[in-house]
Amino acid sequence: MKPSSWIRGPFLPALLGSAEGFAIDPEPVLALDSFVRRLEDQRAGQQDVLAIWRWGEAIVPHGIGLPGQALASRRTLGEALATLARGFPLLQSDSSLTVDHHGDEVHVTYRVLDPRIWPRRADAELTLGLIRGICLRYGVTRDAVLDLGFEHPADRDLRALATYLGLRPRFDQPLNRIVLAARAMANPLRADLAVSAATEAEAALERGLNALRRQTPLSIQVQDLLLAHLDQGLVGQAQVAARLQMSERTLRRALAAEGRSFHDILAECRRIHAQALLARGELPLCEIALRLGYSDQSAFSRAFARWHGTAPRTLRRRTEP
Known part of the structure; x- marks a missing residue:
């Protein structure tokens, strides 16, 4: 039985360091407000301002369940990001992840929809880190990341993050957002990474989305x-x-x-x-x-x-x- 607002995926216990509070359905499932709160506690205990961001980058596609399995079969970055946005409701409820094209730019935006779940700085850093990790699988260079924005106010020295990303993040934004150069959407999967079988993963994703729509x-x-x-x-x-x-x-x-x-x-x-x-x-x-x-x-x-x-x-x- 899932909580009313939830996040699910094989990556959860390893990320939070404990299985406490999880339901198995058949993947680990945790109440979204509990996940955000526990991740925020993890962030508060970290001296390294890049820790949560790097955790997000390190999540492998199969760690996020069906959306990740389908994503791993995509040959270009544009296809992978579109699959992530489409499958995101299976990973996390009451949240929004969109990919929008604006001329020479592509805006990937994310936020938890329930405004009562706050603060949620670590959750934003983790999710944008996950998105950048996907970009790295497709060889996206730093110059193709044009902008980075967070909805929360700046609360720590962010010089290390700015140096690591090659740009200075903006804060107090309406949404958490990464802006990419549109040309990067054609980037192929790196040669050292294997493409998963597409047909089976896509069919499983579609079945999962159809079941979720019926249940919601x-x-x-x-x-x-x-x-x-x-x-x-x-x-x-x-x-x-x-x-x-x-x-x-x-x-x-x-x-x-x-x-x-x-x-x-x-x-x-x-x-x-x-x-x-x-x-x-x-x-x-x-x-x-x-x-x-x-x-x-x-x-x-x-x-x-x-x-x-x-x-x-x-x-x-x-x-x-």
């Missing part, structure tokens, strides 16, 4: 879409229905069958995201309003008053140390 309630799919795209203005029922490839009427009826409504799910996503952003304290209220998909700060403040009976500024003062 529609209300959770809607929630994840909203949390992933609130800051891009994806707050309309018609937009979400289109993303799910169904009509608005079908979406309403299916949610009603689960005892939920689109309006309630949207309000809950906004409420928990607002509380988390206010508790962190670094964003102005106008920016929080935009990230929640409101047209302006006053609309956000009115909604917040309905949820909590008080103004967002008041709650922020209460949570300040």
Whole structure:
């Protein structure tokens, strides 16, 4: 039985140094908030600022289960990253990993969708390290890594990381992101690495994704879409229905069958995201309003008053140390 939010894969026990708290389903499975918290504790105990990043780089494809097995069969970096993004829901729930092309650049972005799971610095470093490890399998040179951003604030001397990567990371970004030169997408797998059989791995990945879709309630799919795209203005029922490839009427009826409504799910996503952003304290209220998909700060403040009976500024003062 998996936790409601989870991460799974053969790499987990070795990474965390203990099997405590794992479910076997048939791979090791751990609650996502527990994983992030335990990894954060590991980070706090490390003198080497590169430790978590290097752990991510060292994860071999088969260590992340079905997505990794399919990834290992890909002949170019572009195919490998696309496979990772497609298969990522089998590795980790309530999270987003995307690969987007922007002219001469490719943006690989990652974040945990639940804003209440925080801090999550080590998780971001591990996952971006994993992505760079995949890039290294395809011979990506340092000059092809154009930018690196983290959603958390800088909290330690990062000269070693900047030297190691050949660029200075940026912090307090909306997403964790690696920007690669688009030309690197054609890079072939290094000659010293073997390509796995593609047909069997792809079929297993597709079976796993189909089974996950059947098991995931529609209300959770809607929630994840909203949390992933609130800051891009994806707050309309018609937009979400289109993303799910169904009509608005079908979406309403299916949610009603689960005892939920689109309006309630949207309000809950906004409420928990607002509380988390206010508790962190670094964003102005106008920016929080935009990230929640409101047209302006006053609309956000009115909604917040309905949820909590008080103004967002008041709650922020209460949570300040």
